[in-house]
Every structure is written in C-alpha cells, then in structure tokens.
Amino acid sequence: MGLKFRKYFLSKEKISEAANVFIYDYSKDVLKTFKINDLNFMACLSIYENSEPPPYDKSDFMIGFEVDEQLLSSSFVFIGKESPFVQGQLQRIVWQKIKSKYFPSNMEGKYFKDSEYSKGDSYKYETGDLQYFAQDLVKDNRVFARRLLVMDRRTKNKVYEAVYSGSLAPFDHQWTGRLFKNKPKVIFGFEYISFGCDSITFLESSEEAIHIDCDNRH
Template sequence: MISCKKDENLKSKTTATTKINVNFQEKLPTKKSDSLTLFTVTLYQRNDLMDAFISVSDLYTDSLSIPADIIKNQKKMSFEKLRHFDLDDNYRKKMLNALQLTENDSVYIYNYDLNKLTTISINKLKSVAYLTPYASEGEDIYEYYYMLGFQLEAQKKWEDIFEKNNHTVASFGRENPFIENEMVPIHWKIIKPNDYTNKIFSNSKLIKGNIYEFRNNKLTYYLQDYKAEEAITRRQLMVVDHDKNIVFEKTYLNDGEGQEFTAISGLETEDGFNSQWTGSLFKNKPPIIFGFTSESFGCSSVAFMDKTSPEIYINCDNRH
C-alpha cells in the first residue's frame, strides 16, 4: 500500500502497522462550523489494480465499524476477500453519522501541483474497508486492522493514478474550502551569510551550515541549517517582509526516527518534484507553508504564516 501523503511534502509513502492501540469511541466530538478537517489520498494495491481512497479511520474509531461476521468467519474466508470489501448500507450510514456527513455532502480533492480541483458527491463513492498490508495471511485479524473510508477510483494505469493523487489534500463538506492557483513551489538557492542573516538567526551551540533563500512577491524566506557532528539536526525558517520584519518563524528537528528532513526543493530534488510549498490554499485563512519534515509514525501538519493560527493536522491513517 502506498499513501499519497501531504506529509509536509505529501510525497508517496507506505502506511501500515502490525499492532495498533486504539481507544474506541462511539461518538466523535461536535465539529465546529468553522473547523477544517483535512485528509490525504491513499493508494492501495490489489493484484493488478491500484485503488485511490480516503481513510477516515483517524476519526472514525467505532469498535463495531465492520460486520461481525468478517472477524468471526475469517478462517473460512480467502485472504483476498479479507483484504478488501465494501461496507453495506447500515455500516455506511453509521460511518457517515459518526463523521457528521450526509450523502448530499461532497469530497473536495485539490492537487496544488497541477492546480486541479476534483469534486465528488459522497453518494457516488463506495464506502470501503481495506486491511492493513502489514497483516499476514493466516494471522488473526481484528476490527482495528481495517482502514475505513471512501474509494475514489480503481485503475490499472499506475502512473496516471500516482500523478493525479500526489501533492493532493482532501476535505469533506458542503462547500469547497480550497483556493485554486495560489500555491507556489519553493525553489531554494544557497546564499552567503550576511549581517542581516547573522542577526536573525540566533546563536547556538550547534554549527551553522548552509543558508538558503527564496523570494516570493514581497516576502523573503531564509532557511538555516544547524549541524551536530556533521549531521544536520535542526533547520530554522525565517520569513521576512520587504521592511525586513520577521512575519513568521519555525524550527524543524530531525530526531532520526519519527521525523526526518525532506529534500531541499530545487537543490536536492529531481524530476521537478518539490518538497516545500507556500501560498494561499484555504479560503478565509492566512497563507501557509509546509514540506520541511516527513513523519514516520504520525501525520504531518500545515503551518499558517500569521503567528497566531494553530497548525492543521492532516489525517493520514499512518499505521507504522
């Protein structure tokens, strides 16, 4: 299974687990009217087919989310049937109610690289269950081994489905939350330190490495590497306006296990792939920036460049 994930770079990634600890709940917290819930698009291989689907299992954790007969009769079923099945109307309705969605709502999928918005009514989507690929044939299967959600498509042309669903983010609801054609890939260049950059980047016991610069409209982005024993362990981002006032800053860490740095766009990436992005993505929200780290055991988030708005976590059903 491959997850087309907005990790911060939303790059393709495998997500699964052998054992998952889940706190089951019958009801989700009340969703605020102005809240924004985001999801990645996951790709799942089934023999010669590649499915694109959105897992909602990060939010929908009902212990009775799949038919009891699946678990009860698993030893009598083929592993292929266990790996994937459609949810019937009762279980579909239960999932929709828990997510506070209706058949009249839609899913909005925005590919910010291709600047393409896809809108699909929920009543046109299959409700599905996919078994985590880390489950082995012959072992006992439990309810929480399943990724539950909505199938977007299934096809044999893998290249097309990869391109279509990489660099995407999705949201369910009645209105499209995305702004189109205002996201910009960050293309860094290495610059020499100067009096100004030496001033804005604080002193540290770590050794300063490369410093990168990117300019977009009236903003200048600076990214400073910090090293410990030749390894880059910290990156500090500063965004300044035309008067050189700092409008946003953030520090990214490489802990060597759960989180690691993504490639520097324009310098370490190939084939036109961009890791870091900035610009306006959401209606009535400040500009954003993301793509500096990749999460191994969780999901990534999007940072708003206004110092006050909290980051938005992107549900990715990461089962590592």
C-alpha cells in the same frame, strides 16, 4: 460494504450523503470533486496486515470511500458542502543558495548557544513582499536541524520563524502561498512525519495550524 454499515459510519463521522469530497492536488493545481452518494464505501486490510492469515480485528482494516489512488500523491482532501481550497496561489519554493553571512541575524543566539551548532548551507527564496531564508544547523558533521525565517521585504520585520529537527525533507519539497479561502498564507513540507500526522502552518501566528487527519499506522 453493506448499506447498514455505511449509514453507521456516516452517522459516527457526521458526514452527509449530500456532502462532497474535494481532492486538491497542489502539485498540479487540480481540484477534483466527488459526491459522497456516488462513491463506493469499502474496507481493505492495512498493508501491515494483508500478509497475515485471518482472523482479523476490525482495527486491521482501512475504511472509507473508494477513489483513484493516483489522485492522492500530493493532495489534500476535505469533505463538506463547499471547497475550502484556493487554486493558483500556492507555489513550490525554489531555493537559491546563498552565503551564510547573508542569512538575517534575527535568530542568532537563540539557536547557537555556546557555539554548539555551526552554520551549514543557507538558502533564500522571494515571492511578493516576503523573503524566505533557510539554513542547516550542523553538529558533529551532520545536519542536526534546519531553521526557517520569513521576513517582510519592505519593513524588514520578521513574519515567521521555526526550527525543524525531525526527519528533514529535501529542499525541493516546500510549498508556500494561499491554500485556503479567507485564511493567511501557509508553509509546509520541511519534515517527513514517521509517526502521527502532519500539520499545515500559517505564516500568521494568530492563526492556529491545521492538523491533518491521516492513517499513519505502523
């Protein structure tokens, strides 16, 4: 695309030509860095429009910087002066199946009113001083939701809890650990987001989740 539109785009998005694009592939623990002024600026039709004949509206296009698509499969992207990412401290959660009776009772009653749901498969994961517990909530012979409880191994206090009831991801999609500099540990990967964009949740309730900007058009 032309220089005029590139300058207009950068101005509207408050991006400097001197900024960097940081692409962190957390599945491989690889961080790639590109300078904005080295990247091609481009527009391409959305996959929902490329089979339709012209004319096209400007909203039918995806606009941005050209990078290798292979870098974007399991990655987070940040544009700025310095990388916010911490490398080597994020782990894929490898769940170990446990008996339901070993799931901590801290959440009992809150999600089991009138025995509406039964306990499904239960899982456990440990790393450092934290214990992670996950359990399916079953209704009408199907998994209706999934609950998560994170406990401090030493104090036995609850660190974090959540219930997921959207499009549940398989039990090999979850990650936890430190992802950002000077930030608490995170956890993500429990749901597929069909509409809108996902968020990265911190294990400390005082830290607001980071909403991911994405192009999730339909």
